[in-house]
Amino acid sequence: MRSKRNQILAVPYVVWMAVFVVVPLLLIVVYAFTTKDGSFTLANFSTMNQYLGVFGNSFFLALVATAICILLGYPLAYFLARSGHRMKGVAMMLIMLPMWMNFLLRTYSWMSLLEDTGLINRLLQSIRFFDLWNGIFGTNIEFFHMINTPGAVVLGMVYNFLPFMVLPIFSVIEKIDSRVIEAAQDLGANSRRVFQKVVFPLSLPGVLSGITMVFIPSVSTFVITKLLGGGMTMMLGDLIEMQFLGAAYNPHLGSAISLVMMIVVLICMAVMNRFGEGEEEAMLL
Amino acid sequence: MAKELIRLSDIVMKFDDEVIIDHLNLYINDKEFLTLLGPSGCGKTTTLRIIGGFQTPTSGDVFFDGVRINDVPPHKRKVNTVFQKYALFTHMNIFENVAFGLRIQKLPADEVHRRVEEALALVNLAGYGKRSVNSLSGGQQQRVAIARAIVNRPQVLLLDEPLGALDLKLRKDMQIELKRIQQQVGITFIYVTHDQEEALTMSDTVVVMNEGKIQQIGSPEDIYNEPKNAFVADFIGESNIIDGTMPEDRVVRMYGRNFPCLDEGFAPGESVDIVIRPEDIDIVPVAEGQLTGTVTEVTFKGMHYDIIVDFRGFKWLIQTTDYSPVGAKIGVKIDPDGFHIMKKSRYSGQFGDYSSYSDEYDELNEDPDTEVDGDEE
Amino acid sequence: MKKNGLFSRLFMGLVFLFLYAPIFVLIVFSFNATKSRTVWGGFSLDWYAKLFQNTQIMGALYTTLLVSVIAAAIATIAGTAAAIGFYSMKRRPRTLCLSVNNIPMTNADIVTGVSLMLLFVFAGRFLPFKQGFATLLIAHITFDIPYVILSVLPKLRQLDANIYEAAQDLGATGFLAFRKVVLPEIMPGVLNGMLIAFTMSIDDFVISYFTAGSQTSTLAMVIYSMTRRKISPEINALSTLMFLVVLALLLVINIRQANQDKAAKKKADKLAAPGSAALLDTQK
Numbered sequence: 013m014r015s016k017r018n019q020i021l022a023v024p025y026v027v028w029m030a031v032f033v034v035v036p037l038l039l040i041v042v043y044a045f046t047t048k049d050g051s052f053t054l055a056n057f058s059t060m061n062q063y064l065g066v067f068g069n070s071f072f073l074a075l076v077a078t079a080i081c082i083l084l085g086y087p088l089a090y091f092l093a094r095s096g097h098r099m100k101g102v103a104m105m106l107i108m109l110p111m112w113m114n115f116l117l118r119t120y121s122w123m124s125l126l127e128d129t130g131l132i133n134r135l136l137q138s139i140r141f142f143d144l145w146n147g148i149f150g151t152n153i154e155f156f157h158m159i160n161t162p163g164a165v166v167l168g169m170v171y172n173f174l175p176f177m178v179l180p181i182f183s184v185i186e187k188i189d190s191r192v193i194e195a196a197q198d199l200g201a202n203s204r205r206v207f208q209k210v211v212f213p214l215s216l217p218g219v220l221s222g223i224t225m226v227f228i229p230s231v232s233t234f235v236i237t238k239l240l241g242g243g244m245t246m247m248l249g250d251l252i253e254m255q256f257l258g259a260a261y262n263p264h265l266g267s268a269i270s271l272v273m274m275i276v277v278l279i280c281m282a283v284m285n286r287f288g289e290g291e292e293e294a295m296l297l
Numbered sequence: 298m299a300k301e302l303i304r305l306s307d308i309v310m311k312f313d314d315e316v317i318i319d320h321l322n323l324y325i326n327d328k329e330f331l332t333l334l335g336p337s338g339c340g341k342t343t344t345l346r347i348i349g350g351f352q353t354p355t356s357g358d359v360f361f362d363g364v365r366i367n368d369v370p371p372h373k374r375k376v377n378t379v380f381q382k383y384a385l386f387t388h389m390n391i392f393e394n395v396a397f398g399l400r401i402q403k404l405p406a407d408e409v410h411r412r413v414e415e416a417l418a419l420v421n422l423a424g425y426g427k428r429s430v431n432s433l434s435g436g437q438q439q440r441v442a443i444a445r446a447i448v449n450r451p452q453v454l455l456l457d458e459p460l461g462a463l464d465l466k467l468r469k470d471m472q473i474e475l476k477r478i479q480q481q482v483g484i485t486f487i488y489v490t491h492d493q494e495e496a497l498t499m500s501d502t503v504v505v506m507n508e509g510k511i512q513q514i515g516s517p518e519d520i521y522n523e524p525k526n527a528f529v530a531d532f533i534g535e536s537n538i539i540d541g542t543m544p545e546d547r548v549v550r551m552y553g554r555n556f557p558c559l560d561e562g563f564a565p566g567e568s569v570d571i572v573i574r575p576e577d578i579d580i581v582p583v584a585e586g587q588l589t590g591t592v593t594e595v596t597f598k599g600m601h602y603d604i605i606v607d608f609r610g611f612k613w614l615i616q617t618t619d620y621s622p623v624g625a626k627i628g629v630k631i632d633p634d635g636f637h638i639m640k641k642s643r644y645s646g647q648f649g650d651y652s653s654y655s656d657e658y659d660e661l662n663e664d665p666d667t668e669v670d671g672d673e674e
Numbered sequence: 675m676k677k678n679g680l681f682s683r684l685f686m687g688l689v690f691l692f693l694y695a696p697i698f699v700l701i702v703f704s705f706n707a708t709k710s711r712t713v714w715g716g717f718s719l720d721w722y723a724k725l726f727q728n729t730q731i732m733g734a735l736y737t738t739l740l741v742s743v744i745a746a747a748i749a750t751i752a753g754t755a756a757a758i759g760f761y762s763m764k765r766r767p768r769t770l771c772l773s774v775n776n777i778p779m780t781n782a783d784i785v786t787g788v789s790l791m792l793l794f795v796f797a798g799r800f801l802p803f804k805q806g807f808a809t810l811l812i813a814h815i816t817f818d819i820p821y822v823i824l825s826v827l828p829k830l831r832q833l834d835a836n837i838y839e840a841a842q843d844l845g846a847t848g849f850l851a852f853r854k855v856v857l858p859e860i861m862p863g864v865l866n867g868m869l870i871a872f873t874m875s876i877d878d879f880v881i882s883y884f885t886a887g888s889q890t891s892t893l894a895m896v897i898y899s900m901t902r903r904k905i906s907p908e909i910n911a912l913s914t915l916m917f918l919v920v921l922a923l924l925l926v927i928n929i930r931q932a933n934q935d936k937a938a939k940k941k942a943d944k945l946a947a948p949g950s951a952a953l954l955d956t957q958k
Contacts, residue, residue: 015762022759022771025752025819029774032816036789037777039796088689091682101931103686105924110693112920113700116879116897117913120905121696124703124711131699131712171692224780232782235879239901249784256788256884263792270785277782351839371842372851378843384836388858397854398844449844 043267056268063251063269070248071276073162074230077169078177081226082219084170085177089218090211092178093185104182107175115172119239122168126158126240160242168236169226176225184218185211224281232273248273300327302485303348303453308357310343310509317343318354319509325487327452330479332488332496335506336532341489344506345455348487350374362452372401377446378455382462383438385430391417391441392426398449416448419478436467443478453485460495472498493533497521505529526639530572531648537578537613538649541571541638549636552588552609558636570639572649575603575616577635586628592621605651612651697917704910711907721911728908734896735912741807741882741892742875745814750868752815753822754860760823761830778817779824786817787884794885805887813885814875821874822867829863 047053092103110118125131133155136142146152158164188211196210234249248269255266303325310318318340325331333341346352347359350371359366366374377398386394393400395416399409417423420440430438439459446454456475460468476499479486490496496503497517505512505520505528513525524530527538541551546561551571563569583589593612594605601616606627621627699711704722708715725731760768760775778786794809803809837859841851857864879894886895897909 018758018762020759021755022763025756025759026771028752028816028819029771032790032793032812033774033777036786036793039792040785040789043792084689087682087685091686101928105928106690107693109917109921109924110697111877112873113697113913113917114877114879114894114897116894116901117700117905117909118696120897120901121700124699125696127712129712134712171696174689174693228780228782232784234784235898249782252784252788256791263788263795266788267792270788274781274785349839349843351842370847371839372845372847376843378840380834380836380840382834382836384834384840386837386841386855386859388861397841397846401845401850445840445844 040267040270043264044271045268046264048264056265057272059265060268060272066246066248066251067272067276069162069246070231073166073245073247074169074227077166077173077230078223078227080166080170081174081177082222085174085222086181086215086219089178089181090185090215092182100186107178111175116235116239119168119172119236122164122171122240123159126164126167128155128157128159130159132156132158159240160244162241162245164240165237165245165247168240169230169233172236173226173229176229177222180221180225181215181218184215188214220284223284227280228277231277301325302327302329302362303487304358304360305344305347306358306360308344308347308354308359310340310347310352311355317509318347321357321509321511323504323511323514325453325485326502328483328485329501330476330486330488330499331502331504332490332500333504333506334490334493334496334532335512336491339506340509341491341506342457345378345457345487345489348453349376349378349455375451376453376455377449377451378457379439379442379446379459381457381459383442383459385438385441385445387430389430390426391422391428391430391433394430394441395426395445395448397445402449412448413444416444419447419481420444421474435463436471439463439471443475447478447482451484453487454479456486456488458490459488460490460492468495475499497533505532507532523637524572524639526642527570527572527644527646527648528642530570530637530639531644535575535614535616536649537573537575537651539571539573539611540568540646542566542568543638547633549638554587556587556631556636557633558638559633560636560638563638563640568641570641570645570649572637572639573613573631573635574637575614576601577631578613578615578617579630579632580615580617580619580621581628581630583626583628585630587630589626589628592623592625592627595621595623614651700910701914701917704907704914706907709904709907711905711910721907722915725908725911725915728906730891731893731896731908731912734891734893737807737810737890738876738893741811741814742872745811745818745875746868746872748815749818749822749871750864753819753867753871754826754864756819757823757826757830761827775820775823779820783878783880784884787813787881790816790881791884804889805885806890807886810882810886810890810892813881814878817878817881818871818874821870822864825867825870826860826863829860833859 044056045052045054047055092100095103123130127133136156137154142154192214193206193210196206201209231247232249232252233247234253237243237245237247237250252266252269252273254260255262255269301324305321305323308318308321309316321340321344323344333344335341343352347354350366350369353367361369361374361376386397389397392413395413396409399412404412413426414423417425420443422437422440422444425433425437425441430441433441439462442459443454459475460471463471472495475486475488479499488496488499497520500517502514503517503520504514507528513520513529515523520529521533524533524536527536530536530538539551541549543560543563543566544550544555545565546563547558548555549558549560549569549571550556588608590606590608590613592604593607594603596603598616601618602620604615604617604621606613606615606629615629703711703714705717705719706715707718707720760771763771790809790813791805794805798804833856838851838856841855842848846854877894879892879898882892883895883898886892891899893912897905900906900909
């Protein structure tokens with residue numbers, strides 16, 4: 013199969029990539045450095061100063077969401093990898109299944125749960141939880157205010173992107189040769205040391221690729237903030253969307269923001285990848 | 298027997314300026330069992346692939362029955378191949394694997410059936426048709442690969458290290474079986490291996506190759522008894538190779554004294570390489586010895602002892618059934634037919650000294666899977 | 675490794691509750707008699723009936739399925755061809771191609787979306803076309819192909835290097851050898867790639883949002899425009915139906931897989947009994 017002649021099979025796609033992947037990215041660079049009439053400018057970057065808060069906010073919230081995803085996803089992946097064959101199959105299916113439902117709908121559904129008069133507050137009211145709460149803390153509340161807060165946005169991100177953390181970690185842990193673990197035990201490590209010294213280091217590539225797969229969509233989301241943040245929490249995704257399809261139409265500024273976001277993300281990833289090799293393989297699941 | 302079937306004429310093969318085959322000339326007779334023998338990277342697999350049509354030589358011609366076939370694609374050649382790791386089609390059962398070539402030819406179903414069963418019977422796999430490839434052992438997969446090739450009734454069967462992946466015992470059984478199959482179907486086999494014992498056991502003709510060149514062509518007996526140069530002498534079996542001269546016909550001189558031998562035709566005083574096989578050396582009491590030396594190492598080998606004897610700084614390997622302890626002084630005697638005289642070649646001085654005895658042995662037991670031959674990518 | 679204890683079971687249960695609570699709510703309220711999404715007003719199938727009369731939703735569903743099917747089909751063929759091409763390349767060009775191939779997967783969707791939008795706007799200055807179904811399709815093909823390639827390439831690597839030659843050796847021409855031998859061997863990877871591509875297309879919102887123009891809408895885009903006002907429970911009904919279809923499909927696949935495993939195991943047990951030639955061969 014591997015013959016020189018077969019290389020031409022790649023030519024159509026290489027051309028396609030050039031036109032629809034490389035050229036668009038170059039256009040972003042060009043737009044970022046030009047004005048409406050096409051002359052060179054750095055103004056798009058200097059006006060970005062006013063959005064420093066959005067940058068900070070985005071990266072902070074995405075970071076928090078990624079951290080929570082690790083805290084929830086790693087144990088889940090670890091427990092699943094140790095489950096029986098049958099359980100594994102069912103659990104994997106359960107993790108993938110929500111991905112088949114449009115994420116807008118799943119996120120929208122959280123609104124029903126989180127609203128002031130939403131299902132969670134109603135449930136708590138019906139079991140007289142707030143009477144108890146007020147009794148203990150001397151407050152006078154009838155509901156928890158959850159929707160339209162940064163916390164709700166983080167929850168939305170965790171909810172949507174958790175499977176992207178679980179799957180790579182799971183596939184890496186599952187592939188760990190059980191003989192390696194037995195060897196560690198044989199050499200005198202207790203189960204805690206085995207985890208610390210063997211399982212965790214070996215699973216790092218999965219964690220790294222999970223971080224990439226959660227952080228990038230988190231930092232650039234614009235739907236979750238609209239639905240669960242009520243437009244109060246502005247993130248980079250919202251900002252970019254506004255420049256291209258929103259009221260603030262300015263694709264040059266939008267391109268500049270996209271470019272800066274891409275570069276910052278790339279730097280983060282490069283720094284992170286210095287800590288772990290073999291990340292590409294984990295990406296393939 | 299003597300009808301010529303395949304001729305390779307002045308073949309050169311280069312990959313990215315690296316010469317894999319260097320002006321190779323070879324003809325192969327009909328119904329012959331010919332083995333291309335050599336170490337990893339000697340060009341033997343490439344030669345086979347050129348005959349199979351998977352590679353086109355950089356220059357030179359390939360003739361089949363007198364017709365130039367350089368540009369004939371593999372599927373039109375009357376040649377079939379048994380690949381190194383069998384290359385069986387795992388999505389088909391055994392029957393369909395064997396039937397593949399016949400189905401391509403669009404033969405009628407009953408003929409396909411008859412011939413597949415025949416081929417399976419030939420390789421002792423009658424009744425295995427419905428099984429899946431993965432349910433077979435290595436040896437059985439190997440037989441399927443042979444049946445799949447032979448069922449097409451090729452004039453030539455190419456075998457690329459077909460026994461390389463099998464364990465020793467099975468390999469010996471299969472050697473005998475392959476020879477039987479070849480005689481039964483009566484076609485030409487061209488066999489590639491790095492295992493000299495395999496080559497000597499099965500072949501009518503052995504072609505020893507190294508660095509893209511043919512070092513020697515001959516019957517197994519010729520190759521073993523009359524190696525042409527130090528490379529062949531060392532690659533085929535164990536050899537002590539000593540510097541010497543030929544003062545006159547049938548006299549060879551080494552260690553400052555003359556020995557009677559059977560070789561002739563060298564210029565008087567010509568310097569030569571002298572090959573002495575370890576089993577051709579008799580151990581005798583010091584007084585009766587033509588030469589005397591000191592035993593430095595003894596290894597028990599089951600049938601015999603390998604002993605290393607130091608003759609004035611040059612170490613010989615001697616195989617003997619008599620035990621001599623380390624440190625013993627012994628004499629040796631070599632009959633005239635124990636000497637094989639070779640002209641000096643570029644390999645002179647590279648082989649045949651057993652000073653680094655154990656290394657030499659490791660090299661011979663090299664992993665068969667490391668065949669490179671430069672055909673990657 | 676030892677079995678999971680009580681704590682780990684509880685933990686897993688809670689995470690799955692977290693994952694499924696909103697889906698459960700969604701399904702329950704698709705049977706609600708009133709329009710509210712928090713107050714239960716009695717059981718009804720009204721929203722299912724209304725769903726099939728809603729031309730906007732049905733139209734968007736049609737667009738979504740059409741673009742997903744066409745994009746997945748084209749991506750499967752083009753991606754498989756490209757994977758074979760990449761596989762045949764030498765190391766350096768292959769690494770370069772794979773890096774570019776990875777861009778749409780690692781890049782933020784929104785960047786892929788706006789960059790393609792810029793391209794279509796830019797090209798619109800010279801060519802007479804508007805953003806619509808065609809640009810949507812191009813975008814989908816672009817982000818689908820990398821998944822097909824990543825799913826086919828490992829299968830090619832696993833392939834016995836000589837298998838293609840073996841088929842040719844037995845008389846098959848290059849294309850026939852590919853169709854009869856190579857394609858069946860890499861088929862699981864091809865199908866898997868197609869499935870992933872189709873899923874990605876169905877699920878995509880962000881890239882479609884930037885490339886579909888104002889006239890064409892996918893289901894996700896309709897849902898998004900609805901969330902700005904209020905989502906009609908018809909959408910809940912549609913999601914429930916889609917969810918059930920996928921669930922049924924996955925169950926069928928899982929059960930078939932389990933049965934196959936069982937059958938394979940039985941067969942292996944049977945084969946373990948010594949046959950005539952198995953005695954000849956010492957190697958397993």
